[in-house]
Amino acid sequence: MTLDTLLAAIDADHDKAVARLMEWLRIPSISAQPQHAADCVAAAEWIRDDLASMGFTASLRQTPRHPVVVATHPGTNADAPRLLYYGHYDVQPADPFELWASPPFEPVLVEGPHGKRVVARGAVDDKGNSMTWIEAMRAWCKVAGGPPCPVVAVIEGEEEVGSQSLPAFLRAHREELKADVAVISDTGMWNIATPAITTQLRGNTHLQVDIKASSRDLHSGMYGGSARNAVNLLASIMGDLHDANGRIRLPGFYDDVKEATPAQRAAWQALDFSEHDYLRDIGLSIPVGEKDRGALERLWARPTADITGMWGGYTGAGSKTVIASEAHAKVSFRLVPGQDPQRIVGCFEAFVRERLPADCQASFTVFGTSEGIEVPTDSRFIRAAQAALADEYGVPPAMIGCGGSIPVVSQLKEILGLDTVLMGFGLEDDQVHSPNEKFEMRCLLGGTRSHARMLARLGA
């Protein structure tokens, strides 16, 4: 078998691949909504049956909520590395429905500037993106009797609701899931012509502080000028999060931050990213963050402090003469490799307590923590992905970061000890989580061919 035979088979099967994706997209597997629980099972069974039809040993595994699909194939070369592919069959809720040009679970093929695209909830996130590696498996099975590497596929149904069943599942099936690397297609390309590998993800410490001052709400006329106002106090604390240069003032916050290497900085600078355009799209023109850092470094490799919610006093229409007893803020610290998310909780507590008068109280609730992730770029797996993408697209992939977190990447590292190759085929305008979500069929095909190429390299 030559690679050309494999790629030709993929090309020949493309229309059917599009039809299969559209069939999967018809199942409204919204994990957040209990009335769609049966649809989640149906979407899991659909992809289980699809993988089984190729020759995979595939089954559903129950969890406290939605089932996980596990499918394994021994591969045609037992000496090749075992690869764990991860995807998710669940999708975001589709409302507001009135903003969809066509019903979210009646997928349609629409002609766009890049050729045909499929419009439906889940088109790219993550049914379409998952289908890139699943279609590659199909081609390998058809042409060569199986993928050249041993494969275990894990397709879960709770990604859009926080993957809460996943850690226990990974722990319980550690042996079965043993692998040399994880591969995920749930991210994006740099642009339609340039593939990307995401090697850097920020972590997060998200918590709430509740400030208590007086024992009850007070009249602002009667007490103003003597009694502490919890909202004034919280504003003064939270307003002090950044210094004039955009640096975060938490004591010890930057202690363990891993600096980007000169090579990384140079690579990011070489990308054609315009912060001006990026901000213009959201109605802004002046960047925030550390003044002495580049835009992509600030977005991918520097930590942040964003208040995600704040409230206190009277928030209805009109006015009320009140000095509030309590005030509240939620704050998200995006973290980078090196920073310990638990330690950041302590840094924030210290920051608040330094500014807290002795007669006021502060309490803290941690919603979640995750570490920043950096995938080593000198591994054979990343090199294989780079080469596969370069071969397919004719340009080397952009090695990019992502300002957000992908919790499963941390879980795979922590529980199974796996690094992850994040190689996805979404585009910035795919409307992820929004009405009229779409996926370019050109991306489906290019993604399938890229995965097929990577398997060829790793199984050789």
Added chain:
Amino acid sequence: MTLDTLLAAIDADHDKAVARLMEWLRIPSISAQPQHAADCVAAAEWIRDDLASMGFTASLRQTPRHPVVVATHPGTNADAPRLLYYGHYDVQPADPFELWASPPFEPVLVEGPHGKRVVARGAVDDKGNSMTWIEAMRAWCKVAGGPPCPVVAVIEGEEEVGSQSLPAFLRAHREELKADVAVISDTGMWNIATPAITTQLRGNTHLQVDIKASSRDLHSGMYGGSARNAVNLLASIMGDLHDANGRIRLPGFYDDVKEATPAQRAAWQALDFSEHDYLRDIGLSIPVGEKDRGALERLWARPTADITGMWGGYTGAGSKTVIASEAHAKVSFRLVPGQDPQRIVGCFEAFVRERLPADCQASFTVFGTSEGIEVPTDSRFIRAAQAALADEYGVPPAMIGCGGSIPVVSQLKEILGLDTVLMGFGLEDDQVHSPNEKFEMRCLLGGTRSHARMLARLGA
């Protein structure tokens, strides 16, 4: 007629005065609640009839909402100054009902540390307090055929809902309401043994600022480190309202502040006010405000800046990774004589705009403005009130301020040109606006006798 005869008549009639007050209190004249509109009319008619029964010419005047009672008496000495007495028959809503020891509109006499007290909604605010001067009128009418001064009484029914009909009413009846001074009993004593005259009231500029940054809410992972966060921005602005010494940073804010005189400061310092106890009662121990000013000066004669409400981002349970597009704050500036409340709007706008990045917007909504009030203490009216109170209580009245606003005092000054003698008989523990509102019958009697004495002095 001697003063002793008059005071003896008041004492002899005291039980009946208590019964009259309790009868008035049975009428649930809650101005805020449309279902009590007829009760408001009933309470107005009740006090109209009571004043008419003494010999006053009394009538109800319609307004867009609740009627105003106007009652006049020519007095027995046409050369004496004409006095405008103001009170209000409307009361606050009584909920939460479950916190009342007895139903709010079934007044009861309860024995307390100062003797009998009546417990009911409106007991002190303002039916009981109004009854001090109304009972004094009754005694003068009975013993001497009328008060020694010409009197016009104005008893409105919208004080608890902002006195919105009153300014137009005052303007429309300027001639009829012509007087030399206004007298109001809607304030408090210094303590049970020490009467008080309130000569200083703070004004207020209450407004809202709405901040707009990005054109839509953003994901805090994807945009954190580049995009402006409206809540971070608003916190940094509002957290900057005060400097480290408690002074307000608005440009020009203190320009026109009238400083307390050394005599005022000395008088306030002579009052036995413990800020420690005052704060302890509300769970605090460390005062705020300007560090170089005394407690009563800060509460009565210095301006403040209190955020009365603030909100932005996600304020529900749990967390959401959002950089909010908008953030909002309401702020109340308590003002002192000299400060122009409209000018303070401009000072705040300038303060915000100085701190506003060029790509963000701020808009402002003014809820209300009122000037700080200072009643000249060298008038014959204040001197008469001081003497009457000193004669009655055996100690000179405390000359005090009030940190809040009493809008009618500004309206009487602005529309009718009248200064106001604020001489009230409430106590700090009267539970004004709260469940179990009460009025000490010792205060009703002392207040009645004090008003009778003041009339004697002014009519002589």
